[in-house]
């Protein structure tokens with residue numbers, strides 16, 4: 001549990017800083033929440049840890065992405081050479097970035113800065129069989145937990161999880177539909193840029209997957225049957241982060257589907273999640289609502305990789321700076337209401 005007394009003290013401080021109470025809106029809420037999570041009256045976000053998990057998806061064979069499957073492995077190389085969006089964002093934030101390759105059909109081999117935790121070249125096509133075996137799910141969850149352990153050892157103050165995996169918006173959609181009992185039409189979106197016909201095909205694919213794995217109530221089993229290596233790694237990371245009291249900044253649609261699985265597996269995880277942004281991906285708002293989440297940003301982003309969470313960090317840093325640095329009415333000799 002976060003420190004409720006610390007959060008309450010932080011809320012009280014917000015009320016006596018030289019501004020109308022509540023006038024900094026969500027920035028106040030964010031500082032208060034971080035005070036409770038970090039168990040300190042002066043929350044800070046100097047040390048941010050970013051783990052990007054990469055894995056391929058068997059369901060890519062159904063033609064559900066605008067891009068070919070080879071892109072997952074090609075992007076792993078791009079992460080290593082620093083050219084991906086998340087690399088630029090991490091550099092801009094002074095954040096630590098690690099890439100965890102869980103399995104790609106197109107294997108770029110050993111690369112500097114890329115941790116190889118190879119589970120399989122790809123998940124299975126979940127229209128036909130469970131995406132993962134029990135052992136593969138376990139390995140993916142553990143890979144996420146291991147990243148959190150490294151983040152904690154490095155003294156990180158927040159954890160950002162990113163993902164790379166062509167067709168993973170289809171996996172995230174199927175997983176979310178199963179967890180929420182929602183119809184595929186409600187959550188299926190364009191992903192990397194499908195046209196209307198592509199989205200219709202994606203809906204059919206998700207419908208087939210839900211029919212193939214109907215009647216599963218257990219959230220971990222939903223994750224095994226319909227998720228992906230990188231999605232399960234995010235779920236494992238979020239659970240481990242909550243257990244180790246490391247605040248999490250959740251990224252977009254795919255990350256939120258992993259967060260929903262994590263919260264369904266262990267409801268206590270919810271308290272440790274800050275939601276960064278509402279992605280342009282169709283089903284994201286519905287997922288956020290299911291988690292009773294109010295994201296800070298809505299920038300029309302739809303990239304993944306942890307990019308939306310990273311974009312939120314400067315704002316959270318400013319929220320902390322305001323909380324820690326503003327004068328009180330008493331200190332500044334300003335009249336109260």
Ligand SMILES: Cc1cc2ncn([C@H]3O[C@H](COP(=O)(O)O)[C@@H](O)[C@H]3O)c2cc1C
Pocket residue numbers: 064065066067071075163164165166167168169170190191192193303304305
């Ligand atoms: C070059 C490139 C870089 C990316 N970085 C993240 N994604 C994002 O797009 C993919 C999901 O969309 P879909 O389900 O439509 O395949 C994931 O890899 C996600 O992280 C990328 C996609 C591409 C093409």
Ligand SMILES: O=C(O)c1cccnc1
Pocket residue numbers: 169191192251252253254255279280281284301302303304305
């Ligand atoms: O919201 C996301 O995370 C997202 C949306 C589209 C494609 N990739 C990621």
